[in-house]
Amino acid sequence: MALNRSxxxxxxxxxxxxxxxxxxxxxxxxxxxxxxxxFDAEKCKEEKIASPDDCAPFRDVATVTWIDVAxxxxxxxxxKLCAGFGLHPLVIEDILNTSQRPKVEDYGxxxxxxxxxxxxxxxTAELEAExxxxxxxxxxxxxxxxxxGAVLEPVRDRIRRGKGRVRRQGPDYLAYTLVDxxxxxxxxxxxxxxxxxDLLEDSITKGDGSDVIGPLHSLKQALIEMRKSVWPLRDSxxxxxxxxxxxxxxxxxxxxxxxxxxTNMVIDTIETFRDTxxxxxxxxxxxxxIRTNEVMKILTIIATIFIxxxxxxxxxxxxxxxxxxxxxxxxxxxFWGICFMVAGVMVYFFRKRRWL
Numbered sequence: 001m002a003l004n005r006s007x008x009x010x011x012x013x014x015x016x017x018x019x020x021x022x023x024x025x026x027x028x029x030x031x032x033x034x035x036x037x038x039f040d041a042e043k044c045k046e047e048k049i050a051s052p053d054d055c056a057p058f059r060d061v062a063t064v065t066w067i068d069v070a071x072x073x074x075x076x077x078x079x080k081l082c083a084g085f086g087l088h089p090l091v092i093e094d095i096l097n098t099s100q101r102p103k104v105e106d107y108g109x110x111x112x113x114x115x116x117x118x119x120x121x122x123x124t125a126e127l128e129a130e131x132x133x134x135x136x137x138x139x140x141x142x143x144x145x146x147x148x149g150a151v152l153e154p155v156r157d158r159i160r161r162g163k164g165r166v167r168r169q170g171p172d173y174l175a176y177t178l179v180d181x182x183x184x185x186x187x188x189x190x191x192x193x194x195x196x197x198d199l200l201e202d203s204i205t206k207g208d209g210s211d212v213i214g215p216l217h218s219l220k221q222a223l224i225e226m227r228k229s230v231w232p233l234r235d236s237x238x239x240x241x242x243x244x245x246x247x248x249x250x251x252x253x254x255x256x257x258x259x260x261x262x263t264n265m266v267i268d269t270i271e272t273f274r275d276t277x278x279x280x281x282x283x284x285x286x287x288x289x290i291r292t293n294e295v296m297k298i299l300t301i302i303a304t305i306f307i308x309x310x311x312x313x314x315x316x317x318x319x320x321x322x323x324x325x326x327x328x329x330x331x332x333x334x335f336w337g338i339c340f341m342v343a344g345v346m347v348y349f350f351r352k353r354r355w356l
Contacts, residue, residue, distance in 0.1 A: 025146065034077075183263055
């Protein structure tokens with residue numbers, strides 16, 4: 001499984017004023033889709049809206065509102081939606097810049113959370129990394145995905161069906177649920193990477209792994225990218241769990257501890273896989289070295305056997321008229337007999353010394 005390194009050209013923002021908005025990253029969808037989930041314990045309303053202005057009726061209501069945005073390439077739509085909820089221009093800039101480092105920033109009346117999402121593309125057989133931004137405010141949660149993926153679909157389904165605690169809890173629990181779904185998806189991706197590692201291990205141990213350098217390098221790069229995403233997220237979750245923040249209730253912080261444990265589990269698994277890849281690389285290089293040494297040993301033995309034979313052939317191949325033994329009737333047969341005898345003695349000697 002290779003990692004698709006999308007070119008996100010952060011240099012496009014060089015020279016721009018702070019807060020000046022420009023989309024940085026690949027365009028993963030044709031249009032920006034906005035879906036609103038407005039719910040409480042008794043009812044749930046799901047609605048797709050065409051314009052950010054349609055979010056106005058859902059502000060400052062007693063229910064929990066989740067604004068699910070898929071596609072961040074449309075700068076005007078993202079800016080209008082965020083401005084309607086009073087988000088800082090720097091937050092909007094970070095949402096549009098999909099090369100952000102995972103982090104959590106506290107702006108007082110709302111939290112800004114950045115995560116990385118990894119999904120396996122079955123068509124290209126590559127692991128693709130995308131950015132997810134989550135805004136937690138008073139009574140609302142806004143999530144921004146580069147495209148609508150399957151990772152958050154279980155959360156949407158639980159809200160529709162009223163399963164679990166998400167309908168009975170506040171927006172802080174919803175934000176935790178979204179982050180937890182993404183962290184759990186890391187474990188799924190790691191299972192897929194483990195399957196690829198098992199195949200490579202079988203190939204190496206069977207001795208037919210001459211073309212494993214590329215796949216090993218791709219797996220290593222994928223693990224490095226996941227590690228870079230999980231390490232800062234763990235620190236951010238730990239900071240929220242310890243300091244709390246006004247937006248996370250005491251009851252939700254217990255779940256944040258569990259989320260912190262999940263991030264530790266992901267990091268431990270990544271470190272284990274990295275060590276395993278290093279061992280596989282060493283095994284591969286060692287097996288290739290042993291195979292090369294075996295080939296060189298055989299070639300050396302063959303060359304050593306033919307050295308005296310070449311000497312004899314060179315002596316009797318000289319163009320002297322009065323060379324001894326040339327007039328013998330059985331000279332040709334005698335020459336071959338001596339050659340076979342010399343070769344046999346040398347093979348016996350090599351076997352006795354266990355060189356062959």
